[in-house]
Structure formats: C-alpha cells, structure tokens
Amino acid sequence: MKDSANYKDYALLSYHHIPGVHNLEIFERAGGYETMKACFDKDPEAIKEEVKQSGLRGRGGAGFSTGVKWGFFTKDRSAIKYLLCNADESEPGTFKDRYLVEKNPHILIEGMIISAWALGTQKGYIYIRGEFYHQAMILEKAIKEAYANGYLGKNILGKGFDFDLYVHRGAGAYICGEETGMISSLEGKKGQPKLKPPFPAIKGYRGLPTMVNNVESLAAIPWIMKFGANAYKQWGTEKSPGTKLFSISGDVNKPGVIEVPLSTTLKEIIEVHCGGVRNGNKLKAVIPGGSSAPIFNAEDSLIVKMDYEDVAAKGSMLGSGAIIVLDETRNMGEVLKWTLEFYHHESCGQCTPCREGTGWMEKILKRKEIGVAKKSDIELLDKTAASMRGQTICALADAAAMPTQGMIKVFRNELEQYVTTVAKK
Amino acid sequence: MTEKVKFKWNGKEIEADKGSNLLKAALDNGIEVAHYCYHAGLSVAGVCRMCMVEQDGVPRPFPACNASCGEGIVVRNDTPKIKSSIEATLSFHLLNHPLDCPVCDQAGECGLQDYYMKHGQYDSQMVDKKVHKDKVQDIGRNVMLDAERCILCSRCTRFTEEVTKTHELGILNRGDHAEITVNEKLKNNYAQNLVDICPVGALTSKDFRFKQRVWFLEEVQTTCIGCETGCSVKVSENKNGAFRVKPSYDHEVNGHWMCDDGRNIYKHVSGALRLFGAQENLNGLFVPVDEFKTHQLAKGKTLKFILSTGLTNQEYEKFFEKIKGKSAQVALYVLPNQGEDFDGLLTRGDKNPNLRGARKAFEDAGYDSSQNALDKLLSSVSSNDAIFVVVPEIIYNEDHFNTLISKVEKAGLKIALTHGETLSTLRAFDFLLPIPTFVEKNGDIINFQNKKRALRSGISYGETSKDVSYYAGWVNL
Incomplete structure (x- = not known):
C-alpha cells in the first residue's frame, strides 16, 4: 500500500504494510500485543484516563469523546457487562473498518482486550455487517489464534481477568449500525433502536451495562496506550486530536482508504492522496462524511479542513470520514x-x-x-x-x-x- | 408513601408521584396531550412522536411518555416549535392512511380524527401514490385487521407480548412497508382488548363492525356479570339495542382489560327473544298471556323460589323483606365452575357474579343458601307447589341447569323468572315472567375480592318494572 510518495505511517495503519500481518505470529513479531501485556500491569482507571486525555473521539460518526463515554460506564468490576464493537459499517461511502479488519484483525482484538481490561467487561462481541463475510472469517481466525495464545478466555496471561470475544454477523440492515439497534439485533430481536434514556452504558445488551465503540476507535487504543495521549495529540487540532481513516470513493483517480491526521485539508486528500479528480474533470461537489452528511460545493470542498469543528462550521459533518467526490458529470x-x-x-x-x-x-x-x-x-x-x-x-x-x-x-x-x-x- | 413532586405543564401546576410517567401525570390531571403509542397498561414505545415536549434547560424536545416527573421541572407542549412538530408528525401519520372514515367503524372515536381537528394541516400536499397493504384480514378471535389504516403504534404487539404473553402479533418489514402480521391466528381470550387499544381503525371487532356508528351510542357504566371477577365495563347501547361491551379502567379489579367471554354478556339484553310480558306455554309454543292468569293459578299453592346468583344485593334484600313471616321456601342455585379456576389474568372459573351477596342476604334473612337446602327443596316438590326459578342471565353449562329443571317437573305450576326465552329447556316451564337484565337495574354486587361493584341501568329493552321481589309479593295471598 506504500505506493504514495506522501504516505506516512501513523497509528492505525502502521502494521498494514507488513505482509501476512493478519497472522498473530507476524503481528507479534512486529510488536503487536506488547501494549496489551503492558496494560495488564496498569490500573484500569489509569487507562481510561489516558484515553480521555488523548481526546479520541468516537469514529463511528457522532464524534463523541470515547474517554468521556467510558466515564459513564459502571466502575463495579464484578458486575456483568459487555463490550460491543460496532463493525456494522453500512453508511454509504464508508469502508474504512472493513479495510482495517481485513488486513489487520489483531489490532482490533488487542484494542478490545485493553478496553475490556480498562472497563472490566467479561464478554465482548464484534457485531459485523452481514455482507462482510470474508472479514468475519478473518476475525474468527484471528480470535481463535488469540485464544490459543491465552490472550482471550479465562485468566488471561495469569492476571485473573476473563474476557471472551465473539463475532456476530448482522443481516445487512443499516439501522443495526445504530448502537441500540445493534443491541436489539444482538438480543435476537428485530433491529430497531431503543428509546434513550436509558443509555446502553447503563442498560444495554440484555438490560446490562454495555459499551459500544466503533472499530476504528477501539483499534486506536493500542497506539494511544503505547505512545501516550500526548503523542496522539501531536496530530490534529485541540478538539479533534489524532489521525483518522478516510474512505474516499467517487470520481477520483485513486479511491481507497487513507490515514491522515485530522485537520488535513480536503484539497490535499483529493489531490495528493487520491491523485486528483478523474480524467482531469472539474470538481463539482464533495460529500465529506458519508451519505448522511450535507454536501459541499466545489468552493467549500477546496478550503475545508477535515476535522470535526471545521466541517461542522461549514455546515456539514465529518461523520464516519467517508468522502464521496463528485465531478462535473454528475447530476x-x-x-x-x-x-x-x-x-x-x-x-x-x-x-x-x-x-x-x-x-x-x-x-x-x-x-x-x-x-x-x-x-x-x-x-x-x-x-x-x-x-x-x-x-x-x-x-x-x-x-x-x-x-x-x-x-x-x-x-x-x-x-x-x-x-x-x-x-x- | 411515595414522594410527591410538583411541576409545571404549560404553566399549570401538577402534583404527581416522583418518578412517575410524565405523560400519564398530565393526562390524569385533565390535560389533553395527543398520543397514540402510549398506553398506561403497556410498556413505553415512544414511536408515535406525538407527545413531544420542551423542558426548560433541556436542549432538545423529547417525548413525554419516556420522561418522568421531577420536582420543579417546567414542561411545555404549546410552544410554536412543538405545535408545528405535532402538526408535521400528524401529517406523517396520515400520509399513507386510506382516509376511509365513512366506512370505518373507528370513526367517531378515532385518534386520527380527534387530533386532526386540533392539529391538522387541512391542505393536503400528498399527490403521490399511497402505500398499499392487506386490508380485510381475519386474524382470529373476532378481530379484523386493516393494515392500511394502521399507524404502527405497536400497542397491539406490546399487548400480546406483555399482557397475554401469547406473542401472536409482530411487525413485519421496515420503513413505510412495515405492517402488523400474525404468525398464527390470535389464540388468547383477551383479543378483543386489541380492538379497544388500537387508536385507529386498523383493528376492529367482527362482532361490532358495520352495526352502528359510535356517535349514535350511549355508554352505560356497569359491571360485567360473566364471572365472579366483576370487571368494570361500559355497555354501548341505543334504542336499537345493546351493541358491545368494553372494559373501563378499574385499578382494583380489572385494570384496563377484560376477557373475550365478557364481551358477549350484552347479547341477551336486546335479543329477539326478550320478554315484554308474561308468556304461557301452549304445548311448546309460548304465547303472551295476562300475568293475572299466572297469579290466579299460583293462589293457594305452596310457593317455592329458586334464586340465581346474578341478582343485586338490593334485589335480594327486597325479596326477603317481601316474604318475611310468610311461608315460602327459598333456595339458591349456584352455577357450576367452568374451565380453570383462574387463568392468571382476569377470568375465573366461578361464574357466579354475586354469590357472596346472595349468601349474605340469605344468611341475614335466616335462610339457608347451601346446596343441601336446594336439594331439600327439590326433593319435596309436589303437585301442590308453584315453583319460581330465576333463570341465570348467562348459563355456561346447560346440562347442569337442565338437571335442576328436571327436578322441578313434578311441581303443579312451574314458572321461570327470566329476561327472555333463551333455552330449549325453558319449554319445561308453564309460564315465563319477565325480570330486568343487568343493564336495566341499579344495584350492587359483590365480587371475588368482597368488593362492591355497581350495576347501572340504561335503556330498557323488555318489561323491566317487575323484579323478583314483585313476584315474591304473591306469597300467601
């Protein structure tokens, strides 16, 4: 993937260039799961604090601070509670989680184990979109490897902590990507969102506290814990720190998934990372955050900086980071x-x-x-x-x-x- | 003792239990709040989006049905923002509604019509093709479903999930193609409640539909005589007859519901066989006769009365007053148990509506209400007797009643005190004399909890001026 001269390793995709990194052995050789092992010596509250300090914002679309969300979760470690990974990536234009999981499932699993340790959850589910059959199989295999190495299951690494992780495939409904809709679906009901309050952190899956986080948010945890919140904040802005995956589709020469610091200009993303608008056509409009985000005209597209505040200030939203580029030929x-x-x-x-x-x-x-x-x-x-x-x-x-x-x-x-x-x- | 809180709704101060449902508190205090999906007897769904309110200090409007009463909160649903959102939401409700009010039985008591008068937009902007769904579906237990009229409030699905726990109903498909479906026909004995809780005309009663427009009906608040539970009910009637029975909220007895058996208790009231006066049995054919003839025949005979358990306390009292100090024999016919003792919700196996009241009245008057007394009375029946049998209004077990009748055959004069010619077995009687039905008399009955519940009179459909005590006056003339 390192075919772009401007491509840099940041946090999330830092393993992606390693061939076969979806195998646990190769992932570990590259330094995977080390952070997880180190984290087991840390106080769970300290991990939560570090995540809060990093300013990581939920990458599913709403952009709510992950650390603050974790703060709403019960601190009672013996209470039965769940960690739910939202991999039901269904927003038209979004395919970042698919790419992340497909190439490197272990970074998600590592992130989930660290999160589970911090939150004290005994069980975790990865709710993956039904169409991602291939990716679900990759995750299943990776989870099996993690079980074999003692990173999942009972008494992980002799630390007296139990965490079981399961993959649950959805059936292709967009609404199951909404966290309470996902919980309904996981409970075996029709995928319909539930009334809030109560919020899932208080009353979620089976009426028990449930923490729902996006794939990308959870996958960012190992990096943050390894290098620290301050290192993460070197990128982006004060309110939108860190890096973000963008899935670019539409009328560009090189569509795909890239990781760039937040606040990178859309112009740079289109022209440098994606090789410009296809056929040298004129840019007409850009949808900056998936199909539910209001559209930008060409003028706004060229000046907007891709962070939560600037996109919002220009009347749209960063959402899941799905950039859909439309050229002059589009109606x-x-x-x-x-x-x-x-x-x-x-x-x-x-x-x-x-x-x-x-x-x-x-x-x-x-x-x-x-x-x-x-x-x-x-x-x-x-x-x-x-x-x-x-x-x-x-x-x-x-x-x-x-x-x-x-x-x-x-x-x-x-x-x-x-x-x-x-x-x- | 629950803590009380005070809060303001549209400026009006309301006192309610702390943490109780905000919408219910407003409704209980006489505030009109448009709502479809909320029902006090069911869980909160929060899907109709009609009860939206704004609260001081809360950034976004929220549905009142999913909020609770807190001390000092200030809630409004009369702000321009909320008013326009209610209007818009109502127009969404009506978007794919067939607007077939002229042929819909819900018309006149329909949530859509009611709120349209207040929140309607009147100018239709809909020129598009409506979504069509299945219309005339018989989903069992006398319930008809018209999916096009449905606004998907989910009250019915919640009812079958939470109240009867029979899970027959569900919502199939998504978006504007979602519709109520039955996975099998309704099988619970409370299905008619679905018709009541449906805020629109999607679920209608096969028994009631196309019979009357609801604005021609009057409701009589009374008590069900179907079993010893004694649910509070409303009987809808007009001069053409009684047409339906609906539960009325009674938190001590039946809550919001009643069983399907109870829905049929109105049928004899204005049936074709109601009695308008005395009738004589002429070789199996009943013909009107002057009551005086019966009176004359009864003269000089020993009078024996078999009372039913369906009379009011006042009727028993008056009856015993009339025969006080006179030589008449009285016994009580108790209906046998029918079905299981208690179905877990409301229906009870003991079908005697006022057994407790009857026993007490017998005791107070010094009479024996036991089966022994009845057996004794029956074994002593002779040709010199005139026997009066009060026929129970609702007989579930005809064979049991037939046995009783077969035992009075020897009597010289057999008279049935009844609301009408109902059973073939009545052919065994010489005379039929009219008495009022349960919606034609005022009085009290005592239910299984020893609670007093009232019977109230509405319109009369037969001869109702004479009751059991009137005939008791014939003793020792």
Whole structure:
C-alpha cells in the first residue's frame, strides 16, 4: 500500500504494510500485543484516563469523546457487562473498518482486550455487517489464534481477568449500525433502536451495562496506550486530536482508504492522496462524511479542513470520514434520489416521522415519474425534511433529512430542473 | 408513601408521584396531550412522536411518555416549535392512511380524527401514490385487521407480548412497508382488548363492525356479570339495542382489560327473544298471556323460589323483606365452575357474579343458601307447589341447569323468572315472567375480592318494572 510518495505511517495503519500481518505470529513479531501485556500491569482507571486525555473521539460518526463515554460506564468490576464493537459499517461511502479488519484483525482484538481490561467487561462481541463475510472469517481466525495464545478466555496471561470475544454477523440492515439497534439485533430481536434514556452504558445488551465503540476507535487504543495521549495529540487540532481513516470513493483517480491526521485539508486528500479528480474533470461537489452528511460545493470542498469543528462550521459533518467526490458529470438530482432511496429502504419503520417521511421524500423527488412534478416540490421536500429532524428515537431521520436539506441549499436550481425534466425515452 | 413532586405543564401546576410517567401525570390531571403509542397498561414505545415536549434547560424536545416527573421541572407542549412538530408528525401519520372514515367503524372515536381537528394541516400536499397493504384480514378471535389504516403504534404487539404473553402479533418489514402480521391466528381470550387499544381503525371487532356508528351510542357504566371477577365495563347501547361491551379502567379489579367471554354478556339484553310480558306455554309454543292468569293459578299453592346468583344485593334484600313471616321456601342455585379456576389474568372459573351477596342476604334473612337446602327443596316438590326459578342471565353449562329443571317437573305450576326465552329447556316451564337484565337495574354486587361493584341501568329493552321481589309479593295471598 506504500505506493504514495506522501504516505506516512501513523497509528492505525502502521502494521498494514507488513505482509501476512493478519497472522498473530507476524503481528507479534512486529510488536503487536506488547501494549496489551503492558496494560495488564496498569490500573484500569489509569487507562481510561489516558484515553480521555488523548481526546479520541468516537469514529463511528457522532464524534463523541470515547474517554468521556467510558466515564459513564459502571466502575463495579464484578458486575456483568459487555463490550460491543460496532463493525456494522453500512453508511454509504464508508469502508474504512472493513479495510482495517481485513488486513489487520489483531489490532482490533488487542484494542478490545485493553478496553475490556480498562472497563472490566467479561464478554465482548464484534457485531459485523452481514455482507462482510470474508472479514468475519478473518476475525474468527484471528480470535481463535488469540485464544490459543491465552490472550482471550479465562485468566488471561495469569492476571485473573476473563474476557471472551465473539463475532456476530448482522443481516445487512443499516439501522443495526445504530448502537441500540445493534443491541436489539444482538438480543435476537428485530433491529430497531431503543428509546434513550436509558443509555446502553447503563442498560444495554440484555438490560446490562454495555459499551459500544466503533472499530476504528477501539483499534486506536493500542497506539494511544503505547505512545501516550500526548503523542496522539501531536496530530490534529485541540478538539479533534489524532489521525483518522478516510474512505474516499467517487470520481477520483485513486479511491481507497487513507490515514491522515485530522485537520488535513480536503484539497490535499483529493489531490495528493487520491491523485486528483478523474480524467482531469472539474470538481463539482464533495460529500465529506458519508451519505448522511450535507454536501459541499466545489468552493467549500477546496478550503475545508477535515476535522470535526471545521466541517461542522461549514455546515456539514465529518461523520464516519467517508468522502464521496463528485465531478462535473454528475447530476445532483440523481445523487439525491439515490440517497433517498437508500434511507427509505433502511428506515426501521418504528417512528412515524421517519417511517413515512423517508418514503414520502423519495416519492416527492420522483413525482415526474407519475407526471405531477412541480418546481415547488423542492420547497415541499425541504419542509418535509425539516419536520423530520430531531423527532425520532435514533438519528436515521436526521441522516435522511440533512443531506436533503444540504443538497437543496447548495444545488436548488439544479434540483428544480431535475424534478421537472422528464427524460426522453 | 411515595414522594410527591410538583411541576409545571404549560404553566399549570401538577402534583404527581416522583418518578412517575410524565405523560400519564398530565393526562390524569385533565390535560389533553395527543398520543397514540402510549398506553398506561403497556410498556413505553415512544414511536408515535406525538407527545413531544420542551423542558426548560433541556436542549432538545423529547417525548413525554419516556420522561418522568421531577420536582420543579417546567414542561411545555404549546410552544410554536412543538405545535408545528405535532402538526408535521400528524401529517406523517396520515400520509399513507386510506382516509376511509365513512366506512370505518373507528370513526367517531378515532385518534386520527380527534387530533386532526386540533392539529391538522387541512391542505393536503400528498399527490403521490399511497402505500398499499392487506386490508380485510381475519386474524382470529373476532378481530379484523386493516393494515392500511394502521399507524404502527405497536400497542397491539406490546399487548400480546406483555399482557397475554401469547406473542401472536409482530411487525413485519421496515420503513413505510412495515405492517402488523400474525404468525398464527390470535389464540388468547383477551383479543378483543386489541380492538379497544388500537387508536385507529386498523383493528376492529367482527362482532361490532358495520352495526352502528359510535356517535349514535350511549355508554352505560356497569359491571360485567360473566364471572365472579366483576370487571368494570361500559355497555354501548341505543334504542336499537345493546351493541358491545368494553372494559373501563378499574385499578382494583380489572385494570384496563377484560376477557373475550365478557364481551358477549350484552347479547341477551336486546335479543329477539326478550320478554315484554308474561308468556304461557301452549304445548311448546309460548304465547303472551295476562300475568293475572299466572297469579290466579299460583293462589293457594305452596310457593317455592329458586334464586340465581346474578341478582343485586338490593334485589335480594327486597325479596326477603317481601316474604318475611310468610311461608315460602327459598333456595339458591349456584352455577357450576367452568374451565380453570383462574387463568392468571382476569377470568375465573366461578361464574357466579354475586354469590357472596346472595349468601349474605340469605344468611341475614335466616335462610339457608347451601346446596343441601336446594336439594331439600327439590326433593319435596309436589303437585301442590308453584315453583319460581330465576333463570341465570348467562348459563355456561346447560346440562347442569337442565338437571335442576328436571327436578322441578313434578311441581303443579312451574314458572321461570327470566329476561327472555333463551333455552330449549325453558319449554319445561308453564309460564315465563319477565325480570330486568343487568343493564336495566341499579344495584350492587359483590365480587371475588368482597368488593362492591355497581350495576347501572340504561335503556330498557323488555318489561323491566317487575323484579323478583314483585313476584315474591304473591306469597300467601
């Protein structure tokens, strides 16, 4: 993967260039699991504090401080509780966790063992997206190796600490990537988010305290514990420290997953890491944080810095770090249609505004198909999206409404033209 | 003693138990809050998003059904922000609703209609094709499902999960294609409650549908006489008859629910065979007759009464007052147990609605209410007797009642005091004399917990001016 002149080893992908690193033996030879062993001599509270100091923010999309989240967790070490790794990476445009786990499953397992030790959880689950069959097999094999080496199971390394880790495959529902939806699914129920409060850290899987963290967050733990919070903070900004994986797709010459410090400019990511827009085309727009993030026009795309604050200040969100690049050949109406189709299909159907709203938005945008489209439909679409926001149990309604409103804000004229133009057969 | 807290809802001060449900506290205090999925007898789902409120110091609106009462909190749902969000959410509820109110039995008591008057947008912006789902589905136990009318509040699925624990219902599919489905037909004896808790017309009763518009009905608050539990119920009726029985909330006895057996107790009230006056048996055919004839025939005979356990305390009292100091024999016919003793929820095997009241009245008047006394009375029946049998309003075990009747055959004059011509066995009687049914008289009955519950009278569908004590007045004339 070291084919880019600008590629540097940071934290998460620092093992990825080693051939066969998915084997425990090679991973250990490269220094893997050493941090875990060292951590068992540390006080769990000290580990939590170190993670909090590092300023690591949840990499699943919401960007909530991992250390603070851990702070909500019960300190009672004898209480039964769970560590749940969210590997249900389903946000359109996101494929960073898949890449991370596929090449180096042990970094996740190491991170989970350290986290389990810090949090005192006796059992862990990796809830992996159903379509990631290959990756699930890789994880299964890696877990088997870790069991064989005594890193998992009863009395790990003679420290009197038990931790069992299981892989659980989802069945392909986007909503199971929402932490409470994931818990419902893991419990064997229909994948539907649960009302909060209570939050999973208090009452989660089977009604017991459950800590849900993203793959990337957990995989960053070994590095942070090895080099310390201060070293991690050398990258990024004060509020967005560290490095982040970005999955870049769309109209660039070299799409893929990269690890760069937060606050790297989008321009650098596109032009340097991804070899620029394909065919020398003009950049039209960029979705910076997965399909639920509002879109940037070309102008904003070239000045935005990829950290939580700057992306938010420009009216979008960093989300899962899925950058979708769109060049001048793309029709924004089609992009929105595709987005709305996705959210309509994935709404769990529990809360009324989302259940009915996602379907209706798709229908409004497709009114030209039944010959009733008007220019003012875009206004209605905007209003409908606005009335879905903040009204539901989980963020899926917002995830459908935000890109819709964002798209209307930036490309209103193009959308008005799109809905009223009937394609010639 | 639970701690009380005071808080403000739209400026009105409310006192409630600390930590109790915020929405319930508001509803209990007479505040109208739009809601579909919340039901006090079920767990909280928080999915209809109608009861959204804003609280001072809380950044985002939240549903009141998932919040609890805290000291000094200030909650509002009348702010412009909340009002517009309720409007929007209601329009989402109605988006794929078929709007078939003219043929829907829920019309008039439908949550969608009620809130539309207040929160509706009136101007439709929907020109798109609606989502179609299965409409006329018989899901068993007299319940019909129209999935298009459903707003997926999940009350019914929670009911079968939490109350009956029979798990027949579930929600299949996602998004706006989600719909209620049965994995098998309903099999619980509480299925009709689903019709009550459905806030819209998705679940309707096969027994009630297409019979009446609800705005033509009046409700009589009374007590179920189906078994000794004595659930508080409402009987809906108008001059055309009684049409349905619904539970009414009674936290001491039945909570929010009642069983399906109890739903049928109204049927004899306005049935085709109700008695409007005395009838005589002419070789198996009952024809109206002047009551005076019966009266004359009874003269000079020994009068024997077999009372049922379905009368009110007041009726027993008046009856015994009338025969006080006169020579009449009285015994009590107790209905046999039917089915299991207690099904774990409400239904009890003892089908006598007022056994406790009857026993007490017998005791107070110095009569024996035991089976022995009944046997004694029956064994002494002779041709010089006029025997009055009060026919129980609801007879579950006909064979048992037939045995009783076969024992009174020797009597010279056999009279049934009944609400109507109900059983083939009544052909054994010489005369039928009318008495009122349970929704045509005022009085009390005593249920299995020794709690007093009231019977209330509504409209009369037969001759109801004469009760058991009236006929008791014939003794020793």
